[in-house]
Amino acid sequence: MTSVPKYWSKAKKHLSKKDKMLSKLIKRYQSPSETILTTRRDIFYSLCKSIIGQQISVAAANSVFFRFQKKCKNKINAKTVSKLTFSQLKSCGLSRQKVFGIKSLAKQTIEKTFNPKLILKMTDEEAIDYLSNLRQIGRWSAEMILLFTYNRSNIWPIQDIGLLRAISKNYKKKYLPPEKFVKLLKKRFTPYCSVATWYLWRSIDPEPIQY
Numbered sequence: 001m002t003s004v005p006k007y008w009s010k011a012k013k014h015l016s017k018k019d020k021m022l023s024k025l026i027k028r029y030q031s032p033s034e035t036i037l038t039t040r041r042d043i044f045y046s047l048c049k050s051i052i053g054q055q056i057s058v059a060a061a062n063s064v065f066f067r068f069q070k071k072c073k074n075k076i077n078a079k080t081v082s083k084l085t086f087s088q089l090k091s092c093g094l095s096r097q098k099v100f101g102i103k104s105l106a107k108q109t110i111e112k113t114f115n116p117k118l119i120l121k122m123t124d125e126e127a128i129d130y131l132s133n134l135r136q137i138g139r140w141s142a143e144m145i146l147l148f149t150y151n152r153s154n155i156w157p158i159q160d161i162g163l164l165r166a167i168s169k170n171y172k173k174k175y176l177p178p179e180k181f182v183k184l185l186k187k188r189f190t191p192y193c194s195v196a197t198w199y200l201w202r203s204i205d206p207e208p209i210q211y
Contacts, residue, residue: 005037005151011192015199018188021170025199037151037198043116044109045076046149047134050141051101052094060093067092078109101136108134124152147194156186156193166200 016023052068053061071092072080081089081102089099108114114134119127124146131142143157157163167182168175189196 005153007153007192008037008195011153011195014192015189015196019185019196022189022196022199025170025203029199029202037148037194041149042076043119043145043149044078044105046145047105047137047141048076048081048102050144051098051105051136054098054136054141064093068094078106081106082110098136101134104135119146119150124154127152147197152194154191154193156189156197158182158186160197162201162204163197166204170200170203 012026016026048068049061049065052065056064068089069076071084071088086099086103089102090096094102105114119130122130127146127150128139128142131137131145132139137145140157140159143155143160146152147155147157164176164182167173167177167185171177171181171185173181185196186193
């Protein structure tokens with residue numbers, strides 16, 4: 001895990017001036033342990049976790065991932081995963097599609113048809129398109145990778161139910177919040193939408209989110 005992204009302090013000051021509600025959230029969660037957007041800097045690990053966590057509860061995802069990690073003998077990398085059989089992966093509690101997704105990711109990583117290093121030079125949208133070419137990875141998963149693995153500063157994942165719930169709760173809007181209002185917030189929070197997203201998530205979750 002890494003420490004706070006370099007832009008974090010500057011982002012907090014910027015957002016506090018731009019938005020009263022966010023200013024309150026930033027003050028509420030201001031201890032060091034609360035303000036860290038952590039990352040493993042391990043995209044293969046993060047992509048596996050993303051695929052496993054799709055369309056199931058956090059508790060269920062953690063349970064499946066624990067079994068997956070154990071099956072990999074705590075070495076979650078392309079080489080290890082490629083050696084596991086379909087049945088072995090499915091026994092972790094993974095659906096057929098998720099097994100196909102993880103096996104495909106391992107194959108593309110080994111064959112270097114997927115090259116994470118290219119993402120460093122891409123814009124957010126270019127990176128989202130590139131990651132979305134992977135099996136089982138859509139826009140939401142790609143945005144989570146950019147936010148948590150690459151610590152991109154301006155990710156605004158409007159497909160994320162948690163973010164939409166947090167907007168509705170904090171800004172006294174009906175669920176789902178109006179698209180026009182969500183776009184207004186994006187404009188207000190740019191170039192630090194990732195930080196705004198983290199604090200909005202934090203307002204509805206008992207613990208800081210990690211990915």
